[in-house]
Amino acid sequence: MAGKENELNQGFLEEAAELLADLETGLLELEGSPGDAEILNKVFRTLHTIKGSGGMFGYDDIAAFAHEVEALFSLAREGKVAVTPDILTLVLNCRDILHAMLFDPEKALGEAARREEAVAALRRAAGPGASPGGGAVSAPPKSPAGPGGPADQGGPETRVSRVYRIRFLPGADLLEPEALVREVEALGECRTISTTPPPDAPADARPSWDLVLTCASGIDPIKDIFLLAGDDSLVDIQALEADPETEGPRLGQILVSRGDVSAEQLAQALEGKPRIGEVLEQEFNVPPQAVASALAEQEALRKAAEQRKTVQTMGTIRVSEDRLDKLVDLVGELVILQARLGRLAQGRVAGDRQLAAAAEDLDQQFQALSGPGKPLAESGLDEGLERLMELSGARSGQDRVLSGVSEELGRLTDDLRYYILEMRMLPFGSISGKFRRLVRDLSAELGKKVELTVLGEDTELDKTVIDKLSDPLVHILRNSIDHGVEPPEERQQRGKNPQGRIVVQAEHSGGDVLVRISDDGRGLDEARIRAKAVEAGVLEEGAVVTREDVLGLIFRPGFSTARTVTGVSGRGVGMDVVKKSIEALQGSVALDSRPGEGTTLTIKIPLTLAIIDGLQVRCAGENYIVPLQIVNECVDFRANGAAGQGSRQIFNHRGEVIPYVSLRSYFRLGGEAPDMSKIVVADVKGRRVGLLVDEVVGQCQTVIKSLGQVYRHVRSISGASIAADGSVVLILDLPYIHQASVRHTGGEHGDSRQN
Amino acid sequence: MAIPGRTEAVAPESGAEDFRPPGGRKDEAGGERLLFRLGEELFSFPVSSVREIVDVRGITHVPESPPFMIGVINLRGRVVPVVDLRLKFGLPPGERTPDTRVLVAEAQFPGEQVILGVLVDGVVAVDDIRGQDLAPPPELGAGVREDFIEGVGSHKEGFVIFLHLDKVLAYEELTGAATA
Numbered sequence: 001m002a003g004k005e006n007e008l009n010q011g012f013l014e015e016a017a018e019l020l021a022d023l024e025t026g027l028l029e030l031e032g033s034p035g036d037a038e039i040l041n042k043v044f045r046t047l048h049t050i051k052g053s054g055g056m057f058g059y060d061d062i063a064a065f066a067h068e069v070e071a072l073f074s075l076a077r078e079g080k081v082a083v084t085p086d087i088l089t090l091v092l093n094c095r096d097i098l099h100a101m102l103f104d105p106e107k108a109l110g111e112a113a114r115r116e117e118a119v120a121a122l123r124r125a126a127g128p129g130a131s132p133g134g135g136a137v138s139a140p141p142k143s144p145a146g147p148g149g150p151a152d153q154g155g156p157e158t159r160v161s162r163v164y165r166i167r168f169l170p171g172a173d174l175l176e177p178e179a180l181v182r183e184v185e186a187l188g189e190c191r192t193i194s195t196t197p198p199p200d201a202p203a204d205a206r207p208s209w210d211l212v213l214t215c216a217s218g219i220d221p222i223k224d225i226f227l228l229a230g231d232d233s234l235v236d237i238q239a240l241e242a243d244p245e246t247e248g249p250r251l252g253q254i255l256v257s258r259g260d261v262s263a264e265q266l267a268q269a270l271e272g273k274p275r276i277g278e279v280l281e282q283e284f285n286v287p288p289q290a291v292a293s294a295l296a297e298q299e300a301l302r303k304a305a306e307q308r309k310t311v312q313t314m315g316t317i318r319v320s321e322d323r324l325d326k327l328v329d330l331v332g333e334l335v336i337l338q339a340r341l342g343r344l345a346q347g348r349v350a351g352d353r354q355l356a357a358a359a360e361d362l363d364q365q366f367q368a369l370s371g372p373g374k375p376l377a378e379s380g381l382d383e384g385l386e387r388l389m390e391l392s393g394a395r396s397g398q399d400r401v402l403s404g405v406s407e408e409l410g411r412l413t414d415d416l417r418y419y420i421l422e423m424r425m426l427p428f429g430s431i432s433g434k435f436r437r438l439v440r441d442l443s444a445e446l447g448k449k450v451e452l453t454v455l456g457e458d459t460e461l462d463k464t465v466i467d468k469l470s471d472p473l474v475h476i477l478r479n480s481i482d483h484g485v486e487p488p489e490e491r492q493q494r495g496k497n498p499q500g501r502i503v504v505q506a507e508h509s510g511g512d513v514l515v516r517i518s519d520d521g522r523g524l525d526e527a528r529i530r531a532k533a534v535e536a537g538v539l540e541e542g543a544v545v546t547r548e549d550v551l552g553l554i555f556r557p558g559f560s561t562a563r564t565v566t567g568v569s570g571r572g573v574g575m576d577v578v579k580k581s582i583e584a585l586q587g588s589v590a591l592d593s594r595p596g597e598g599t600t601l602t603i604k605i606p607l608t609l610a611i612i613d614g615l616q617v618r619c620a621g622e623n624y625i626v627p628l629q630i631v632n633e634c635v636d637f638r639a640n641g642a643a644g645q646g647s648r649q650i651f652n653h654r655g656e657v658i659p660y661v662s663l664r665s666y667f668r669l670g671g672e673a674p675d676m677s678k679i680v681v682a683d684v685k686g687r688r689v690g691l692l693v694d695e696v697v698g699q700c701q702t703v704i705k706s707l708g709q710v711y712r713h714v715r716s717i718s719g720a721s722i723a724a725d726g727s728v729v730l731i732l733d734l735p736y737i738h739q740a741s742v743r744h745t746g747g748e749h750g751d752s753r754q755n
Numbered sequence: 756m757a758i759p760g761r762t763e764a765v766a767p768e769s770g771a772e773d774f775r776p777p778g779g780r781k782d783e784a785g786g787e788r789l790l791f792r793l794g795e796e797l798f799s800f801p802v803s804s805v806r807e808i809v810d811v812r813g814i815t816h817v818p819e820s821p822p823f824m825i826g827v828i829n830l831r832g833r834v835v836p837v838v839d840l841r842l843k844f845g846l847p848p849g850e851r852t853p854d855t856r857v858l859v860a861e862a863q864f865p866g867e868q869v870i871l872g873v874l875v876d877g878v879v880a881v882d883d884i885r886g887q888d889l890a891p892p893p894e895l896g897a898g899v900r901e902d903f904i905e906g907v908g909s910h911k912e913g914f915v916i917f918l919h920l921d922k923v924l925a926y927e928e929l930t931g932a933a934t935a
Contacts, residue, residue: 667819
């Protein structure tokens with residue numbers, strides 16, 4: 001079953017990607033607090049998992065390589081190797097190698113030497129500490145606890161010990177269970193409580209053991225011992241979290257967790273006992289405020305711990321993106337279907353009203369003609385009429401129910417859509433790990449000191465937006481570090497903190513997300529940009545331009561003011577790409593820079609790309625959508641016989657001259673424009689521009705779909721959507737259309753690819 | 756050549772409603788083929804590459820694209836591009852008749868599998884016919900480029916031109932990157 005295997009493999013790769021991301025985060029955290037045992041443990045566990053699952057899925061080389069890294073961290077955890085920035089760099093490098101091995105095998109093949117080098121470096125770093133009995137490289141070895149300590153090489157006290165709770169009920173066939181227990185006892189410090197069966201128990205009853213083992217060798221050796229216990233023995237091994245910050249669980253809690261005492265029994269036993277605080281207050285004259293304060297602290301600690309716990313245990317399911325997309329598609333369909341049902345129901349209700357009115361009319365006419373002696377008396381029509389009225393009443397009753405059902409369906413569909421879109425939301429923090437790494441590596445490379453602060457990591461964005469936001473942000477950060485933040489000496493000269501500061505902040509603002517990247521570097525050099533612009537022929541010498549406009553020039557393609565081209569940036573690819581990709585996300589970039597104080601870029605993007613508010617327009621019988629976000633107003637337009645040729649023209653709107661594009665001639669749709677048409681005035685790159693269409697249909701919420709690869713070359717269309725009648729409607733890329741029509745002034749545009 | 760009873764099992768001509776061909780992938784020049792008409796001539800695709808057959812409804816024209824890319828349809832919420840095979844083959848445009856269908860086919864593009872609609876004049880049958888690796892007689896397949904043709908088979912309705920689906924629906928072909 002190759003398919004199955006593939007799926008498993010895919011699962012492993014997904015898991016591995018996450019693990020590697022965790023590893024990176026952990027390593028970077030470690031940089032901030034090198035001695036933190038918790039982070040060290042986390043990193044170690046991550047490495048261990050990579051090794052384990054790698055081996056399980058047949059990635060032996062990955063398992064072997066991860067093992068080398070793990071070995072180093074095992075020593076670090078024991079305090080035998082100090083976690084220096086150099087070691088972190090080495091291990092980060094190893095992480096990259098692992099990443100390449102998993103996701104870019106070709107590249108990894110070419111990097112065999114790099115891998116060997118890394119392994120050698122790892123072994124060097126592990127140093128003599130790696131060999132048994134060797135002295136520790138750093139970490140002050142405390143005096144050993146004295147003889148009789150656990151049989152372990154090196155200083156046992158420096159190892160991270162863990163507590164394991166083992167419950168062992170040997171199976172009937174197991175000979176000498178005591179031997180196993182003794183083996184376990186030999187692993188470390190162990191308290192053993194054996195329960196022999198009561199005298200009146202059946203003859204085949206076996207004793208059982210509860211062991212509490214404190215050892216540093218990990219859970220595996222314990223498991224290994226019990227491998228011999230056989231299938232019908234009951235073995236339960238649990239690693240207990242010994243949180244160094246708290247005094248550990250209480251006796252009662254332990255008893256409850258072992259299932260020896262029920263929670264109720266514990267509560268009963270504790271009831272009526274004075275609290276320790278009360279005892280202290282009464283017996284030792286401890287001031288009640290002190291006790292109250294201590295209690296508050298206890299409460300706070302408990303809450304924090306609980307919160308951590310909930311975060312950890314929040315249930316998650318891994319769902320592939322495809323499935324979510326499918327779900328979004330289906331809900332989109334449902335929305336459309338519901339809209340159709342709604343229209344049908346409305347139509348029926350309106351029809352019912354007319355029907356009732358018609359029946360009423362008929363009845364009145366009949367009454368007028370059916371009195372005694374009138375022509376229609378005795379005609380029997382009255383019965384027919386009565387029946388008609390009845391039917392009409394019944395019908396309108398049913399249709400009221402129908403429209404009720406339709407409304408209810410509408411509400412459900414809205415909810416459904418909301419929750420499904422919410423499922424696609426990811427926190428901004430999911431990409432910020434990447435930034436930390438970038439800042440770390442790049443600042444080291446450039447000999448700068450940069451501190452990165454990421455704020456608003458829990459701000460949620462649609463997965464597609466997040467994915468597409470990552471690259472532009474990396475570009476911007478590169479620029480900030482390379483051009484913005486000065487070298488430490490220069491900063492010092494200017495009286496700044498030698499360490500530069502970059503803040504990335506994400507926050508919600510209405511239906512948009514704002515991402516702000518600010519540095520406290522030298523700011524943009526207006527004079528230099530101006531000079532460069534003049535040199536490039538973009539700007540005329542001595543032209544009067546606002547500072548804002550000059551700074552805006554950095555978004556032009558091929559514009560770079562970096563004096564030297566570094567491997568990092570300065571090749572003039574960058575800001576224009578950033579701007580383009582943000583605009584492709586229906587977003588915008590704003591720039592603010594003060595000389596000597598720093599630069600702030602503010603990116604504004606919609607929360608989700610899946611749905612936008614659109615304005616539906618019609619032209620030559622075809623429907624199109626303009627993103628409502630950029631629409632200012634719709635203006636009546638009377639075709640003027642004297643209008644110029646081509647798709648791009650200008651019109652005068654309340655004294656303002658606005659250039660506009662006629663969609664009909666731009667797309668060469670043919671047909672005659674109606675006498676009265678509309679111009680949609682929109683904001684494109686800070687300028688008001690118009691789009692001449694036949695008719696404005698109205699606003700709509702629309703689910704954006706891609707046109708796919710076949711139409712990748714079609715730049716004037718940014719996507720498609722499904723209209724309420726089930727037809728596909730194209731979404732216009734107005735900024736591009738305007739740009740293109742400027743280029744092809746005279747209306748050279750159209751099916752240009754025809755030949 | 757034709758296995759009797761095969762045709763009855765699945766959509767015959769004007770089998771109107773959507774149908775999904777049975778599973779079983781046989782991609783060799785032979786095996787189960789979906790026969791369709793362009794004008795008077797019979798062509799075929801491997802059945803395994805055709806997902807379903809739908810009636811023609813609301814095709815939205817996409818500007819700035821080659822003329823044989825006649826637009827996109829909504830296939831249960833999915834936007835599917837449609838190729839007019841007549842125009843792709845340089846035949847005169849056909850009239851839409853009640854028999855006109857869109858074959859929804861899978862094609863391999865660089866890096867991904869895509870779903871494409873193929874507009875044909877009518878679906879004839881699904882049949883198990885053997886193709887011969889022969890150039891078609893000159894009177895057949897007029898205007899169809901040779902490299903699109905995989906072979907010729909014979910069916911009770913006449914000669915059938917076996918088309919290379921992956922070549923006809925190749926990315927370069929459809930985006931106009933190649934000369935049509």
